[in-house]
Amino acid sequence: MKVEKLVFIGAGNMAEALVKGLIQGGVCPAGHITVTDINEDRLVYMRETYGVEAVQDNALAVQAADVVVLAVKPQVFPEVLPGIAGLDALVISIAAGLLSVGIAELLGPAARVIRVMPNSPALVQCGAAGISPGPGATEADLAFALEMFEAVGIAVQVDESLQDVVTSLSGSGPAYFFYMMEAMLAEAEASGMDRELARALVAQTLIGAGRMVVESGLEPDELRRRVTSRGGTTAAALAVLEEAGLGSTMQRALRAARDRSRELSGS
Ligand SMILES: NC(=O)c1ccc[n+]([C@@H]2O[C@H](COP(=O)([O-])OP(=O)(O)OC[C@H]3O[C@@H](n4cnc5c(N)ncnc54)[C@H](OP(=O)(O)O)[C@@H]3O)[C@@H](O)[C@H]2O)c1
Known part of the structure; x- marks a missing residue:
């Protein structure tokens, strides 16, 4: 064109x-x-x-x-x-x-x-x-x-019928990761780490995790399993997230964004 x-x-x-x-x-x-x-x-x-x-x-x-x-x-x-x-x-x-x-x-x-x-x-x-x-x-x-x-x-x-889902996933998505990063930073600071250092580590970790999904072609659950050794530090953290129901909470959050998008467009 x-x-x-x-x-x-x-x-x-x-x-x-x-x-x-x-x-x-x-x-x-x-x-x-x-x-x-x-x-x-x-x-x-x-x-x-x-x-x-x-x-x-x-x-x-x-x-x-x-x-x-x-x-x-x-x-x-x-x-x-x-x-x-x-x-x-x-x-x-x-x-x-x-x-x-x-x-x-x-x-x-x-x-x-x-x-x-x-x-x-x-x-x-x-x-x-x-x-x-x-x-x-x-x-x-x-x-x-x-x-x-x-x-x-x-x-x-x-x-176009899926644009509300796009909105809930990638449109509003950056904010979900910002929110998670806020909590990670707060905890790193509470544990005595300099904020700027923690900020650099957290941001690079998010970029790296995203690139691994894109470049490996592997599913996130497979990548998660590969970095989670039994009885290790990652397993300890994930057990807390699972106990708190993070997975189902995220799904509820995305549904709320999708439904709000539908409401706003009157569809
Ligand atoms: N930013 C995002 O992350 C994002 C993501 C997805 C979709 N969008 C969509 O992208 C669109 C633009 O978002 P944005 O973040 O770029 O907004 P923005 O920074 O507020 O830009 C809109 C610009 O349009 C100007 N404007 C207002 N009335 C106008 C008129 N009658 N004629 C010409 N210009 C006028 C505004 O001036 P004043 O500021 O002086 O009013 C402002 O400079 C929105 O519809 C938003 O829903 C944005």
């Missing part, structure tokens, strides 16, 4: 991560990217940092656009969409909890819509995104959306 003009409506955290990834990854040159925002300081920053065009007027920005990424908060959509209705472009929405069919209705029949659930590690080019083609989206549109989010991590295609 030839993209001469790619527009981001909203130049916040997620738009910046994508702009950076697209330029660095050679997916789209800065000269083909326009961003909009209501905040003039933000526009100056984006223009000066990435060399993209940056304007306040959404309607003007989307004129002759091939791709428009809706990167404002979901609650701003009702205000933004009528102003850009009638678009003849691929429209990619990254808003949590908004159905592609609802967005398509507000934009009119010429828009081809794709819904994406990214996550915050996209900010460090290590994101995980679920991508769902919506009304009017073509194979070429889907291929472009996958390429775009692969510029900031991994991207997988999922049926």
Whole structure:
């Protein structure tokens, strides 16, 4: 798909991560990217940092656009969409909890819509995104959306009915690991370790565990068994976690996130 003009409506955290990834990854040159925002300081920053065009007027920005990424908060959509209705472009929405069919209705029949659930590690080019083609989206549109989010991590295609599960797994997922890391750090400090040292060890451990799952191709339960010797330290810790029901608590937590996502999208 030839993209001469790619527009981001909203130049916040997620738009910046994508702009950076697209330029660095050679997916789209800065000269083909326009961003909009209501905040003039933000526009100056984006223009000066990435060399993209940056304007306040959404309607003007989307004129002759091939791709428009809706990167404002979901609650701003009702205000933004009528102003850009009638678009003849691929429209990619990254808003949590908004159905592609609802967005398509507000934009009119010429828009081809794709819904994406990214996550915050996209900010460090290590994101995980679920991508769902919506009304009017073509194979070429889907291929472009996958390429775009692969510029900031991994991207997988999922049926839109599973976007609430994606939200509960990778969308909200970073926070589950942050929470676990908070507790690990608190205990390391309580045991007398310097916080900065503990922080480095915990973060690297999480990165390492993730990479082992990806690179070994083994299931997490197999990897866990391999590092747990009978009567050892890991076994002592895991016995406490099991006794506390961590596994079933995590499953309940994911169900709560999934159900809340369904509630927010009214699906
Ligand atoms: N960040 C994440 O980890 C994450 C993960 C998954 C999905 N998402 C989704 O990604 C979208 C963007 O999130 P974000 O974290 O990048 O938000 P953000 O940093 O708040 O960025 C949104 C930007 O849009 C601007 N804006 C507000 N009204 C506007 C308008 N009418 N026209 C143009 N720009 C406008 C905001 O300005 P002000 O700040 O001045 O209002 C802000 O700079 C959201 O829909 C969110 O649900 C984010």
